[in-house]
């Protein structure tokens with residue numbers, strides 16, 4: 001690695017998607033800097049090469065230190081955990097807005113923001129869960145109205161989603177899932193985000209980041225069965241208990257509520273977006289230089305086959 005080079009800053013660089021982005025940038029010989037609340041854990045995840053800065057996106061000082069001399073920034077933070085969710089506004093909204101402000105001051109013009117696949121305000125309102133998407137809506141609007149050289153990556157759920165519901169030969173799916181939904185290998189997010197942040201010709205563009213095909217949970221289970229030789233049964237469980245748990249636990253911690261919203265959104269995934277997956281994927285292939293990971297390849301990776 002060229003240690004003289006100015007680094008790409010990854011906010012959320014230890015996360016599910018961010019750690020893959022770090023890996024891809026390092027593989028290209030880029031200098032990488034990661035801001036983390038837990039440097040020891042970050043070293044375990046990312047190894048010794050990246051520059052690790054201990055801090056918090058909600059601290060103006062941390063943000064300033066992290067941006068100092070960076071050539072570009074990727075914003076990939078998430079507060080979607082039991083411990084973090086109460087601070088979601090401070091982290092995903094206020095923290096990110098302060099990064100955009102500070103980036104201008106620090107002369108860091110290139111910004112890549114990882115968002116949801118597509119954030120449709122009218123759909124969220126119709127689902128009575130506007131709150132679930134309002135932060136990302138605001139950040140996307142702020143970028144659109146800024147002078148920064150920005151690109152938004154609308155990320156599909158990770159293919160990990162299908163494995164997350166798998167236990168002892170059963171795929172247990174709350175609500176059963178939609179007829180089809182896009183997913184993407186986290187390694188592909190890593191590669192595409194790394195390429196995106198190093199380019200300057202993608203200004204003002206928003207991409208839907210998807211793998212080659214939209215899959216239902218039963219279709220995913222069939223593929224896993226075929227590749228591994230183990231028969232996977234799909235079990236649909238009702239959503240109601242999640243809804244009740246989300247109401248009961250809400251005064252203590254809104255995490256289950258956010259989890260319930262995610263599952264509800266998943267089950268109502270808009271069909272037109274699923275139908276558009278081949279087109280959206282084709283755009284990624286035309287724009288970036290990479291070999292897309294199919295779900296079959298992801299299964300082989302996952303089960304070391």
Ligand SMILES: NC(=O)c1ccc[n+]([C@@H]2O[C@H](COP(=O)([O-])OP(=O)(O)OC[C@H]3O[C@@H](n4cnc5c(N)ncnc54)[C@H](OP(=O)(O)O)[C@@H]3O)[C@@H](O)[C@H]2O)c1
Pocket residue numbers: 011012013014015016017018035036037038042055056057058076077078079080084091114115116117155156157158
């Ligand atoms: N995973 C998916 O399937 C998926 C699907 C669609 C969209 N996305 C989007 O992709 C982005 C990343 O999601 P993810 O699933 O990769 O996240 P994740 O695995 O939950 O990781 C969260 C990251 O945020 C960082 N973070 C949290 N609070 C922080 C704070 N106060 N200060 C600094 N860093 C903080 C964490 O760093 P430390 O813990 O090291 O401090 C960690 O690196 C999000 O915008 C998410 O909405 C993800």
